[in-house]
Amino acid sequence: EIVLTQSPGTLSLSPGERATLSCRASQSVSSTYLVWYQQKPGQAPRLLIYGASSRATGIPDRFSGSGSGTDFILTISRLEPEDFAVYYCQQYGSSPHTFGQGTKLEIK
């Protein structure tokens, strides 16, 4: 089973700042198979990024993804108030299609 470790667990930033979230895999994952989600309280997750770097439909361009192999990054260039949420990475490289434990992005 591929284990995804996200860091930091909690990130405290202010609107307008840049956020950098990390997802590290226990073994190499093809970029094609790495995705990112955003989840707000009481809501289902929303797909942000697929293929490590492609934005899903309707996702603002302040969200970007990068990385390869075992290290992947989600960057939010300038935080908007609605961006404060929990972010998860997920891999489809092998079954089970595991999620990371999440990074909570909170307002400082």
Next chain:
Amino acid sequence: EVQLLESGGGLVQPGGSLRLSCAASEFTFSMYGMTWVRQAPGKGLEWVSAISGSGGSTSYADSVKGRFTISRDNSKNTLYMQMNSLRVDDTAVYYCATTMGGYYGLDVWGQGTTVTVSS
């Protein structure tokens, strides 16, 4: 509008059974694989199980293998999860989800149904 609507959650005693349903609408259900994801209270997301569009291929997380069975009825546009031998740690919101964009990643989600396993 494409929609997934889960039902069947509730309170069940440890060792009991429950069947979840996920009704799909406004898309050709049989063309898409489906996935169940769960989230325990205050915890992160956990991938549970997936099934191909035809129903011929299934996969499970180790935590539910042998206890849960995923299935689908394409004539009814409905996905199911039969959950047996339920444990307290199966308590969670269960989401059904699918990928319609032709890539890997779940881009359509239901609103979730809550399963509580408690005596």
